[in-house]
Amino acid sequence: MADRIQAIFISRKHKFYKNLQLPMVLLYFIAGFLVTATISTIVLFVNSTRRTFVRMNLTRGERDNRSLVAKLDSINILLRKAQEVFDDHIALDNRERTYMQMAYIHPDVWSMGIGGKQVEPLPQVVNRNTERMINEINESMDVLKGKYYLRKTSLDEIRAELEDNLYLWAHIPSIHPLPGRRISSGFGYRVDPIDRKVRMHTGVDIGAPRGASVHATADGVVNSASWVSGYGLTVVIDHGFAFETAYAHCQQILVQPGEPVKRGQVIARVGSTGRSISPHLHYEVRVSGIKINPNKYISTADVIFD
Numbered sequence: 001m002a003d004r005i006q007a008i009f010i011s012r013k014h015k016f017y018k019n020l021q022l023p024m025v026l027l028y029f030i031a032g033f034l035v036t037a038t039i040s041t042i043v044l045f046v047n048s049t050r051r052t053f054v055r056m057n058l059t060r061g062e063r064d065n066r067s068l069v070a071k072l073d074s075i076n077i078l079l080r081k082a083q084e085v086f087d088d089h090i091a092l093d094n095r096e097r098t099y100m101q102m103a104y105i106h107p108d109v110w111s112m113g114i115g116g117k118q119v120e121p122l123p124q125v126v127n128r129n130t131e132r133m134i135n136e137i138n139e140s141m142d143v144l145k146g147k148y149y150l151r152k153t154s155l156d157e158i159r160a161e162l163e164d165n166l167y168l169w170a171h172i173p174s175i176h177p178l179p180g181r182r183i184s185s186g187f188g189y190r191v192d193p194i195d196r197k198v199r200m201h202t203g204v205d206i207g208a209p210r211g212a213s214v215h216a217t218a219d220g221v222v223n224s225a226s227w228v229s230g231y232g233l234t235v236v237i238d239h240g241f242a243f244e245t246a247y248a249h250c251q252q253i254l255v256q257p258g259e260p261v262k263r264g265q266v267i268a269r270v271g272s273t274g275r276s277i278s279p280h281l282h283y284e285v286r287v288s289g290i291k292i293n294p295n296k297y298i299s300t301a302d303v304i305f306d
Contacts, residue, residue, distance in 0.1 A: 072133045079140045086147050093154050100161050105154060110147060170263060171239040173217040173297040177247060177283050178206045178270070184280065187293040193277055202291040203246070203284035210279040214247050214268040216261045217283075217297070225253045231282065232274025235267050244289075248282035249274050 090110050097104045185205035192199045220239035228234040231248035235255060238244055251271025261267055272279045285294040 069130055069133070072130070072137060075137055076133070076140075079137065079144070082144055083140075086144065086151070089151055090147075093151060093158075096158050097154070100158060100165070102158065102161060105150065110150065111143065168241060170219045171241055171243065173239065173243060173245050173285050173294070175215065175217050175263060176206075176298050177215050177217055177245075178208050178212060178281055179215065181206045181208045181212075183295070187295065194275060203248075203282050204294045206281045206283060208270045208279065208281060210251055210269075210271055212270040212279075213266045214250065214270060214281055216263060216265045216267050217245055218243070218263050220245075220261055222255045222257050222259045222261060222267075225255055225257055228274070230275045232276065233268070233271065234274075237261060237267070242288045244286040246282075246284040246286070248284070249276045249280060251279075 090105075090107075094104045183204045184207040185201060187204055188201060189198055190201045191197070214235075216237055218237075218239045220237040220243075223236040223238040223244065225235045226233070228248070231246070233250040233253055234246055234248040235250065235253055236244060236246045247268055249271055250268040250273060252269040253267070254269070255261060255267045270279050270281050276282075283294055284291055285297050286292070
């Protein structure tokens with residue numbers, strides 16, 4: 001009886017009684033079947049649930065990927081517009097450098113990227129096409145970043161060159177010392193109005209009423225302001241860069257030696273001191289101590305530049 005098991009079924013309601021002798025093998029088989037069925041059901045449920053989640057993730061991933069591609073397309077459009085704007089800046093940079101007589105930047109230099117920071121590896125869910133787009137965008141942004149820094153550096157160089165030139169231009173005689181007045185006697189040999197002999201006239205004479213304002217023709221420092229034989233009351237200004245100007249026959253001097261002056265500043269009053277027969281200004285321009293024709297340095301007859 002060890003290989004069998006007794007099963008008794010009793011129902012009082014139906015007055016039922018049944019006694020069965022079942023083999024142990026059958027019982028083991030039924031138990032094994034039930035356990036197997038239970039495990040299979042659980043496995044099938046888990047697999048079905050996992051497939052459902054996978055399908056949901058794939059659907060969401062595809063939707064996110066489409067959204068990402070659309071955003072990448074928008075970024076590409078903006079990058080192309082930025083490239084067009086930078087092309088205009090490159091052309092402007094070349095014009096500015098040409099105007100300032102500076103060497104222009106070679107197109108190969110403009111086209112170089114500076115190498116951005118290392119990009120993190122992309123997730124495996126990103127397909128190859130999207131990965132390619134992202135890499136191209138990173139490269140374009142590197143190039144734009146390089147162009148930005150190059151343009152900024154170039155602007156700094158152009159600004160420095162312009163400031164240097166402005167400083168130089170401000171110290172080169174270039175305006176009329178008596179705006180609106182005509183030159184009555186030019187530079188060169190002439191018959192001296194006093195002794196009637198032919199002499200070298202080392203400047204220009206500009207007629208003006210006594211007391212008219214005499215203007216400095218460039219920035220500089222007053223070298224001397226005193227009486228000079230033959231010139232009368234005279235102001236000499238050192239402009240640097242080997243330039244000097246002299247203003248002679250003045251009635252009154254309004255500056256002192258060592259005083260800085262600006263272009264257009266009133267430095268004296270017209271008079272007829274020294275070797276002179278009428279009120280006028282004798283104006284000289286000297287380069288490295290050599291007296292040259294002032295007409296070359298009077299660019300405007302009636303305008304003063306601050």
